[in-house]
C-alpha cells in the first residue's frame with residue numbers, strides 16, 4: 001500500500017511540469033517540497049542554487065565525470081530502488097554494515113561524534129552523500145541526527161524517488177521541511193564549483209566504479225571536505241576474482257543485479273584509490289574488505305580486499 005503511494009507520488013513529481021520547465025542541464029537543482037498529509041499531494045518547487053550555503057553564481061564546469069550510459073541505467077532502476085527484495089537487494093543488505101562502519105570511524109576521528117548520545121551519533125555534523133541513488137544511506141544519515149545531510153545524484157529519477165520515499169516518513173519529512181535533509185540533482189563537479197560549503201563527512205558508496213575519470217571525481221570530492229573531515233568510499237577491486245564474483249556471479253549466475261550493472265574495466269584497485277586521495281592531501285586511515293554470501297543474502301567484513309571494499313580517509 002505504502003509502496004503504491006510512494007510510486008504514485010514519484011510519478012506525479014516526475015510529470016510535474018513545474019519541475020520539467022525549470023530544469024537547466026549541467027547545473028545543480030535543489031528540490032524543496034512538502035506534503036499535505038490530508039490530501040497526500042506534493043507541493044514542489046525547485047531552486048537552482050540559492051538554498052546551498054555560501055553559493056557563488058559561477059558558471060558550471062565544461063568537463064564532467066558523468067557517463068551518460070550509467071545515468072540512463074540508474075534512472076531506469078529508480079522505481080525499484082526501495083524494493084528490498086528487488087535489484088537493489090545487495091545495497092539494502094549492505095546498508096547497516098556501512099552505516100555502522102561510518103559511525104565507528106567517525107567516533108574515533110571526530111570529537112563531536114565521540115561525545116554524542118548513542119542514538120544520535122551524527123548530531124552537529126554536516127554530511128553529504130554523493131551518488132546517493134534514491135537515498136538508502138542518506139536517510140540513515142539523517143535519522144542518526146546529522147544537522148545537515150545532502151543527498152546528491154546525477155540521475156533525476158533517483159532524486160525524485162528519494163524525495164517521494166522520505167516524504168512518507170514523519171521524521172524525514174520534517175527534516176526536509178526544516179532543510180536539514182536536502183536532495184540535489186547534480187554532479188560532483190558542478191556542486192563543488194557552485195558551492196563553497198565544506199562537510200565534516202563526505203560519503204560516496206558504490207559510485208566511483210560508475211563515473212568517468214575517477215581521479216578527477218576525487219579531486220572535486222576532496223574539495224568539499226573540511227580539513228580534518230572524513231571521506232568514505234566503497235567500490236569494487238579490479239581483480240580476476242572480482243570479474244568472477246561481481247560480474248559472472250552477481251549478474252549472470254545468481255541474477256542478484258541486472259546484467260550490465262558493472263563493467264570490469266571501471267573497477268578500481270585500492271592502491272590507486274589511496275594514491276588519488278594522497279595526491280589530494282587525504283590520508284587513508286582504514287581499508288576493509290566486504291564479502292557477500294548470495295545464498296544467505298548477507299554481507300560481512302573480511303581482510304580480503306579482492307572484491308568489494310570500503311575505505312575511510314581523512315583530509316589533512
Ligand SMILES: C[S@@+](CC[C@H](N)C(=O)[O-])C[C@H]1O[C@@H](n2cnc3c(N)ncnc32)[C@H](O)[C@@H]1O
Pocket residue numbers: 065066067070071074075091130131132133134136137152153154155158186187188204205206207210211212
Ligand atoms: C550503484 S548506485 C549507488 C547508490 C548509493 N550510493 C548507494 O550505495 O546506496 C550509483 C549511483 O551513482 C550515481 N552516479 C553515477 N555517476 C555519477 C556522477 N558522475 N555524479 C553523480 N552521481 C553519479 C548514479 O546515478 C547512481 O544513483
Ligand SMILES: [Mg+2]
Pocket residue numbers: 206207209261262
Ligand atoms: Mg556498483
